[in-house]
Amino acid sequence: MSWLDYFRAARKDEPPPSASAAKERLQIVLAHERIGRTREDFLPRLQQELVAVVARYVAIDPGKVKLDLDRGGDMSTLAIEIELPAPTPGRQAAAG
């Protein structure tokens, strides 16, 4: 350990301060939680109803529904992925 290490340590790039990240993240999460406080969480019901609508037209496996919510500051996206069943071998044979 030489005395030069003192300068090396001082010169090393410091990571950016984290407090601003804390504030930003809090503001986003709380903005959403405060909305949720006044009305109940609608996502489970939304998913149920959407699946019911799709099921009216296509036979689907309710277990193969994926719901993704990405909450951002300016924009949030809700992605619903419903896996449609592959044609059953029986039917394929009948068609062929």
Place this chain on the structure above:
Amino acid sequence: MAQVIVVTSGKGGVGKTTTSAAFATGLAQRGKKTVVIDFDVGLRNLDLIMGVERRVVFDIVNVIQGEARLNQALIRDKRVDTLAILPASQTRDKDALTREGVSTIIEELSADFDYILCDSPAGIEKGALLALYFADQAIVVTNPEVSSVRDSDRILGVLQSKSKRAEEKKDKVKEHLLVTRYDPNRVERGEMLKLEDVREILAIPLLGVVPENESVLKASNTGTPVIMDTESVAGQAYKDAVGRFLGEDLPHRFLEPDKKPGLFRRLFGGRAA
């Protein structure tokens, strides 16, 4: 009629019990007849922080279940004669607390005391809900840290929807923000949320800021409410907060980082400090 004040936070370990002990003692030192109730059934700790753990005979659950009279369970503080402590039960489970039971106790205490402080357990379960249910005012203890701020926001929502005042559509519970474990040096380095950030996010009136301070651990070690350590910055910060609570206009202190010693002081210092 006594004012009922809940000391709450949502998150654990932020300083509710330290604050309850300090605040109750501070109010009593100002001549207010004050009682502080520990609502953390099963995890009682206020008795230790107040230094009365060896004097606990009966507790709040004994009173609710009719096994002891309220006066038998109240512990009169030997340092401040206007101060009393009602300990939580250490052995019973949380269901032993009932809303009717707590209501009766608070009504009875209202006749004899000016302030009833309710030291809430962490969380938003039954004990915490009961601690805040009867509140006229709330001291929300918050650390400058994301999970604590989020939980404080949550508990503010609970105060506004599940307290007696909210249910009966009366004037809302008066909210006070108390920021504890504040470290101005870390704030200056950008490692900790600034006081202004916490205030902006929670948007309730600021009662005080208690800096991170060694005296708090020392006080709990000896069972002396930290407000009695009049030399310590934490003790002084709590004393200021009590003053503000009673309507005094006091500037916030201990918000600035330690002065960095200048070159001269670093070369020739020691004597000057």
